[in-house]
Amino acid sequence: xxxxxGVVRSELLNPKSEAGACGSTFEDVxxxxxxxxxxxTFPNPLKFNPAYSxxxxxxxxxxxxxxxxxxxxxxxxxxxxxxxxxxxxDKIYFRAEEVKACIVTCGGLCPGxxxxxxxxxxxxxxQYGVREIYGIDGGYRGFYARNTIxxxxxxxNDIHKRGGTILGTSRGGHDTMxxxxxxxxxxxxxxxxxxxxxxxxxxxxxxxEIIKRGLKVVVAGIPKTIDNDIDIIDKSFGFDxxxxxxxxxxxxxxxxxxxxHNGVGVVKLMGRYSGYIAMYxxxxxxxxxxxxxxxxxxxxxxxxxxxxxxxxxxxxxxHMVVVVAEGSGQELIAESLSSLDKMSDASGNRLxxxxxxxxxxxxxEHFLKVHKESITLKYIDPTYMIRAVPSIASDNVYCTxxxxxxxxxxxxxxxxxxxxxxxxxxxxxxISRAVEKQRHVNTSDxxxxxxxSSTHQPNFLRYEKVLEEQRVQREKDSNSHGVDLxxxxxx
Ligand code: ATP
Ligand code: MG
Numbered sequence: 001x002x003x004x005x006g007v008v009r010s011e012l013l014n015p016k017s018e019a020g021a022c023g024s025t026f027e028d029v030x031x032x033x034x035x036x037x038x039x040x041t042f043p044n045p046l047k048f049n050p051a052y053s054x055x056x057x058x059x060x061x062x063x064x065x066x067x068x069x070x071x072x073x074x075x076x077x078x079x080x081x082x083x084x085x086x087x088x089x090d091k092i093y094f095r096a097e098e099v100k101a102c103i104v105t106c107g108g109l110c111p112g113x114x115x116x117x118x119x120x121x122x123x124x125x126x127q128y129g130v131r132e133i134y135g136i137d138g139g140y141r142g143f144y145a146r147n148t149i150x151x152x153x154x155x156x157n158d159i160h161k162r163g164g165t166i167l168g169t170s171r172g173g174h175d176t177m178x179x180x181x182x183x184x185x186x187x188x189x190x191x192x193x194x195x196x197x198x199x200x201x202x203x204x205x206x207x208x209e210i211i212k213r214g215l216k217v218v219v220a221g222i223p224k225t226i227d228n229d230i231d232i233i234d235k236s237f238g239f240d241x242x243x244x245x246x247x248x249x250x251x252x253x254x255x256x257x258x259x260x261h262n263g264v265g266v267v268k269l270m271g272r273y274s275g276y277i278a279m280y281x282x283x284x285x286x287x288x289x290x291x292x293x294x295x296x297x298x299x300x301x302x303x304x305x306x307x308x309x310x311x312x313x314x315x316x317x318x319h320m321v322v323v324v325a326e327g328s329g330q331e332l333i334a335e336s337l338s339s340l341d342k343m344s345d346a347s348g349n350r351l352x353x354x355x356x357x358x359x360x361x362x363x364x365e366h367f368l369k370v371h372k373e374s375i376t377l378k379y380i381d382p383t384y385m386i387r388a389v390p391s392i393a394s395d396n397v398y399c400t401x402x403x404x405x406x407x408x409x410x411x412x413x414x415x416x417x418x419x420x421x422x423x424x425x426x427x428x429x430x431i432s433r434a435v436e437k438q439r440h441v442n443t444s445d446x447x448x449x450x451x452x453s454s455t456h457q458p459n460f461l462r463y464e465k466v467l468e469e470q471r472v473q474r475e476k477d478s479n480s481h482g483v484d485l486x487x488x489x490x491x
Contacts (some may be wrong), residue, residue: 141173172346233420271325
């Protein structure tokens with residue numbers, strides 16, 4: 001049955017197993033035979049590939065699923081969500097000579113994009129014998145506005161050592177009809193789409209239009225988000241590289257802060273809605289005194305506010321480092337800059353206000369006004385330096401697995417999926433499910449507690465109360481203002 005998220009194949013539930021009976025859901029991805037039931041199948045050429053000859057079990061079983069919740073107790077064994085396990089299948093739906101694959105990258109830069117491109121090309125070429133692979137130039141609009149780039153192992157050989165994407169990327173410009181026209185006209189039958197939430201929404205629209213037209217075309221997504229904010233998958237590629245590179249910025253801020261009296265280093269890291277990079281960079285570095293993330297709204301005033309904490313830390317240590325995720329404190333800033341908060345980019349994403357600059361200004365003013373002393377503040381925003389570096393070793397290996405999962409899935413006829421690890425096993429996840437919800441740092445989880453206990457920063461639990469106090473104060477101010485005005489009125 002077609003569920004809200006892809007296909008829930010209830011026939012896979014084993015009626016004899018108690019696990020099935022106690023509410024497991026097998027959330028499957030669409031398959032090309034859902035709309036083209038009579039397609040011919042072919043044996044997977046991997047079986048004859050000498051590199052894989054020592055592999056004991058070549059192929060993933062068709063009823064292998066991966067449990068989302070791995071920690072279970074006796075009462076819920078086997079219940080919960082399950083996703084189809086990724087990997088090569090013994091039967092495939094495309095002959096090598098017939099495949100015409102294309103790859104497109106959209107959205108912001110992220111370390112590892114080139115590695116994914118390289119591995120899709122090399123694995124299609126060497127594992128499946130595919131010879132026609134094209135790159136779409138400059139994101140979605142490249143489908144209809146530009147020529148394609150011919151890709152082969154020679155062209156992509158060194159690209160994993162470079163940051164960015166050799167294909168170029170863009171925001172906006174998604175036109176489903178024109179894109180599917182272009183896919184149809186060029187005879188493309190495998191579409192690999194690498195991008196974030198917006199890109200995947202676009203991929204879903206392309207996949208649906210392909211079904212409507214009854215084309216033999218599969219769409220496979222590879223999730224890209226440097227912020228690590230895709231729910232379900234364990235981690236996104238580029239995240240480890242970003243945390244690693246962030247250490248250099250934090251270190252620089254620390255060296256600067258340590259070298260002067262009242263030295264404060266402020267580092268702004270990526271994280272529009274999820275503070276994972278800031279949290280992991282802080283946990284890894286040990287030089288950070290305070291980490292601000294969007295999930296924990298902070299306030300400045302009061303005993304347990306940020307000003308007081310900075311003041312105390314400077315008294316104790318003479319210097320301090322603050323890491324602030326780009327999406328933090330947006331409500332606080334919006335109060336002072338209300339006209340700017342509705343700006344958005346070409347894809348319709350809301351543009352954020354610069355919390356780093358704002359915070360620096362506030363801290364400097366506060367120290368001069370309240371403590372009658374100045375602080376030496378150094379602000380570092382390494383965002384574009386981090387996004388542009390090539391991926392580190394662990395991300396390169398991860399990108400390879402993602403690319404392989406995607407091509408095995410596409411060759412086996414799965415589509416409308418995005419590939420990613422769930423509990424360390426690569427899976428095919430229905431696109432709509434993958435982008436349905438953003439992942440946020442769970443502040444009632446042990447990881448955030450570890451951070452608090454390593455920085456000893458305020459936990460800002462009083463936030464709601466502070467907001468209420470401020471609201472009451474504002475009301476009082478405006479009322480007294482009103483009375484004053486009244487008193488000035490003649491008569
Ligand atoms: P990131 O936010 O991590 O940089 P993203 O994929 O979310 O990556 P966006 O700029 O939001 O980046 O979107 C990338 C592409 O997807 C753009 O070309 C945009 O037109 C298209 N897109 C975004 N949202 C949608 C949508 N709801 N439907 C169709 N296409 C979309
Ligand atoms: Mg996005």
